[in-house]
Amino acid sequence: MVDKPIKGEKRYFVTGNEVVAWAALAAGAEIMYGYPITPQNEVMHYWTRLAPKYNRKFLQTEDEISAGFATCGGVLSGARAFTATAGPGNTLMQESMSMAEMMKIPTVVVVQQRGGPSTATVIYSQQEVTMTCFGANGEGLRVVYSTGSHQELYDYTIKAFNTAWKYRIPTFVLGDGYQAKMRESLVMYDPEERGIKMVPTEKIVGKEGMPGVEREPSHLRNTYNTEDELYDVVEKLVRDFWQAAPEIVEHQEFDCQDAEIIVVAHGVVTRAAQAAVKELRAQGKKIGHFRPVTLRPFPREAMKKAIANAKELIVVESAEGQLDKIVKAEIYGCSKPITGYFKPGVGITAEEIVEFINKRG
């Protein structure tokens, strides 16, 4: 019997990529399939150093297309499997994730966003929101957790496996290069010791027993012959997704109750938004902050409630309006003015949010 990777609770001061590798180990992930791309590389570096000690496996594939599809294969065979990527790699991985969407394959993908479009920078952005939520030829039937700290990278990487396997929905942990590369303190723990039960995996192919004799064979398809046949399948996928959505959505709100202006931000930018709210409140201004943790499905009802008393919304993000577009679609019918503070591929500080709001008077 191999020891558990994490026993008890321990405080660490490490990079986000290391956190992801430890979290996947603690969650009982059996195999990682990966392809090098910055700023995600150290997830693989730590995984490959740790995995053999705990009887886990790794395969370095020829590209992200292969990493995504091999992850699908691993998951179908019943393994708690995952991959990690970024930027152009995320683009390539969307093909396999559309198959995961169609065939309800509970894949887990950690995305450390880098600049875009194209190769852009290896550093940071929030420009993979649209792609991660709605990529490929599909309907966006995925779960996307947008993390803002190392503790959340740890918590949500573990949670991603459970969400994926419980609902059979491909699940993403959407981090970014800042979270990937910086060091921060967090508490690592064994999920079971915290009362987090890991959802058991299941062999979707390669089951026991003679197929066609002792049991029906697993015949998995993604191609359909007629529009009607496809419609029935997609309609069920959509129904299942929205049925699960209320149990999946997560958000945080800060001083929204009496706020006149509410800053909407996700991921690492929530930290700047939270600090800006503190500062502006100290200045006597009625400011609040709403943070969707799940970008897909989006915490629509919670947001509608949180902004009910506000006069105005300001969407702040390191992208040219990708969150903004989602917000506007989700709260359709809301007549409050929405202003964007967009810095595609650039970090956002609390000071500039404060300045932006103060300049508006």
Add this chain to the structure above:
Amino acid sequence: MALAPNMPKSWRAETKPHKFCPGCGHGLVLKALGECIDELGIQDRVVFGCDIGCSLLSWDFFNTDSIQTHHGRTTPVLTGVKRARPDRICIAYMGDGGGYAIGSQHLVNAASRNEKITTILVNNCNYGMTGGQMAPTSLPGMKTETTPYGRDVELTGNPTQGPEMVAAITPEGAYVARGTIANLRQLRKMIKKALETQINGTGFSFVEALSACPTNWRTNAKDTLHFVEKEMTKYFKVGELKVPGEKEGK
């Protein structure tokens, strides 16, 4: 009383007759594969993966667990299964477009890594499902929907020599062969050896099967067989290219 044709035990009777065009080679290759699965007694261990293209029609062909994947992506999916569950017998089934064009990087790298899976690639010199376009394997001068005046090798290159390429990049222990539906007994032996290679765990196994597409070739039965036996074999030499434990080039 008409004699019922012998179906391999591992075939799924409920999905027969199959949906391939009359005269198509897929049914013959899948029959050879089914017989091998029966002979080796591995039906309960097989995970069968099929590509997109005509090969997608085999998704419910066998009484085995089966995954229909994307065009070109069967190799990585089955690699993923095998890496996680080495006790399974993983068979990736695809056409020439899936293996040599859109999925060529997967074939090359799975072969280089000597993945312990079996790839069976059906070569019919064209993209059948999409209506008969030029494939990597279309013969020089061959008329297809995208080479209506004949394949010009100056513009489009020569037919891909798949098994030769795979044999060149796989280490000792792999099995590589090219068979043909014109010699089913030989094709069956090759597929069996390929599966045995996987069972023995010595390396990657790859069988290309020369096949027929009379619908898109617009050939009658006689001309179809002539094309497979006489025209295709001018470019695609039938035989074993690599056998575990044997010197190469025999």
